[in-house]
Amino acid sequence: MSPSTAVVWFRRDLRVADQPTFLAAADAADRALALFVLDPHLLGPAGAARKTFLHGCLRELDSALDGRLLVVRGDPVDVVPRVATAVGARTVHVAADFGPYGSRRDENVATGLAATGAELIRTGSPYAVAPGRVEKGEGGPFRVFTPFSRAWADHGWRAPAGTSASTCSWIDPSTKDGGPRAVPIPDDEEVEAELPEAGEKAALRRWKDFLDEGVMEYGSNRDMPAKLGTSGMSPYLKYGCIHPRTVLADIARRHCDSTKDSTKDSTKAYRTEIAWREFYADVLYRRPDSARENYDTAFDHLPLRTGDDAYADLDRWKQGRTGFPIVDAGMRQLRAEAWMHNRLRMVVASFLVKDLHLPWWWGARHFMELLVDGDLASNQHGWQWTAGSGTDASPYFRIFNPITQGERFDPGGDYVRRWVPELAGVPGKAVHQPWKLRDGIPQGYPEPMVDHRTERQEALDRYDAVKRARRP
Incomplete structure (x- = not known):
């Protein structure tokens, strides 16, 4: 036989x-x-x-x-x-x-x-808990993250499967007759960004380094873009070079083995980030239309800018030429590394939708074009969180101030100086408001394209249309 x-x-x-x-x-x-x-x-x-x-x-x-x-x-x-x-x-x-x-x-x-x-x-x-599995006690999906994360943790997940390349006896594809023609793995495309090393071995090395050192300070460093405070695992999770089951099992062991409260807090914070990834996958599974449309349909009534001026402002945002240093640093990091720190993803998204009054899906599309870790569920719903139109969304009146965000999360200005060379000579937190320098804005760097205070009020006025749409 x-x-x-x-x-x-x-x-x-x-x-x-x-x-x-x-x-x-x-x-x-x-x-x-x-x-x-x-x-x-x-x-x-x-x-x-x-x-x-x-x-x-x-x-x-x-x-x-x-x-x-x-x-x-x-x-x-x-x-x-x-x-x-x-x-x-x-x-x-x-x-x-x-x-x-x-x-x-x-x-x-x-x-x-x-x-x-x-x-x-x-x-x-690709998830620790498959989308659709976690539901409210009375049935139905969660619309808010915190109760979802509790139910997700209570549901639990299987231990990592003990497999290797030798688990299966693999046949040589060259012996196959008929069927579609085999093609070589394509050559790399032209990419201006410096990408992380690809593959499972690189994923496991990076994960080990994070477990050995980074996780201890993750809770305090993860919001500081000038520090190497994040794990850098998102591209590997995107393509399944490592499974979240493996990550969660290792994090649980690290949590149990540690005697330091700071490390225990960090492991909890990291598990929460995995839960966010699984929450957004669940949301997209239940509402596939939310990949392209407002989850909260009241936001369909929000007045948005369109036309030539709007596209011109979009281009300045893409190029990192807004005149707000923390925003420009984030957008330039995106081009240089095909990745952006998560705190900055929120800051630049808020600027696009609440200072420039442009559609969130314009920004989401740009991210998906450039990000090496571009994941449809996490990207689209992260944007909707910032825009206020998503499940568990940021309140519409929460409008990030790009100046105070920079001063709070890049207090020494190191992140801005790294990515905005025109400001490399500006010391300390003064880099976040270069228009206040005695000698004026350094040559080559643009004036702020908007007045944040004015546009904040404009955003609140525009959100009145959403509030009216919600009235019975």
Whole structure:
């Protein structure tokens, strides 16, 4: 009797450790084919940074599998059933996708496989707790983060799966007859940003460094962009080079082993950040329209600027030429590193929607084009939080002052001086208000494009339309 074959279709799980799909495939068949599909529906909107990082992750995964990763290009609805038929696979194993496009795609792939007598088997997901699992006691989704996070923690999650590249017996894709043609992993695209090292090994190294040192001061340093206070794990979580289950298990051990209150507070804070990621995934799963539209439909009535002047202001914001140093530093970091500190993401978003009165989705689109860690659920709902239109949103009257935000979170001005070289010679916190310098604004740096106090009041006036829309 010839050996049976399964297909393991990788998506946002580009690793060999903690892989429940490997266990399911090994249980279902004698051997497995490793598959990745270059899907134009996903690659088309992705920026160069995300595609380049993805290609690096694929190269490392292929190496971990001894060159046995089959890469094909095309619509998965077409190519996945063809691959399964070509190798005689009766099962195709995936981690469940809960995104708007991914869930539709998987249903269509499952239908195509069923027509050939094969089955799509979903095992696990990119999340510690799959979207849709956490609900209120009386049923229904949470709209507010804090009660969600409590219920999420009470629900709990499985321990990391003990897997490696040797969990499955991988077949050489070159022995496959028929089916879609294999393609090489694409070359890197031109990216002006300096990207983090891609792949599972880099993820595990970075995570170990953070556990050994960074986590102890995470609670106090995570909001300070001039310090290396964050873990830097978001690109790796985006592509599944490490699973949040692994992260949460390590954080729990670090919490239990520590005798310092500051470290315990830091581990709690880090787990909360993972919970935010899972909350936004749950929100998007239940309201897929919120990826493009206001979660709170009362904000459909908010007057927004459009037209040539609005697009000109958008461009100045994108280029980091607003005249507000902390905003410009954040936008320039985004271009230079394809990443931005989370505190700055909130600051620059507030400036766009509440000082410039531009649509949040304009900014969200720009972030998704440039961010190496661009995640639809976290990005779109983070923007809606700042705009006030999302679930658990920032109150509409909370309008970040870009000057006081800079002085509070970059008190020495080191972050601004790093990213805004025109202000490199301005000492201390004076860098946050260069228009007050005795000699005037340094050459090459622009005047503030708006008066914050005036635009704050303008934003509050515009929000009256939202309040009117909510009245019975």
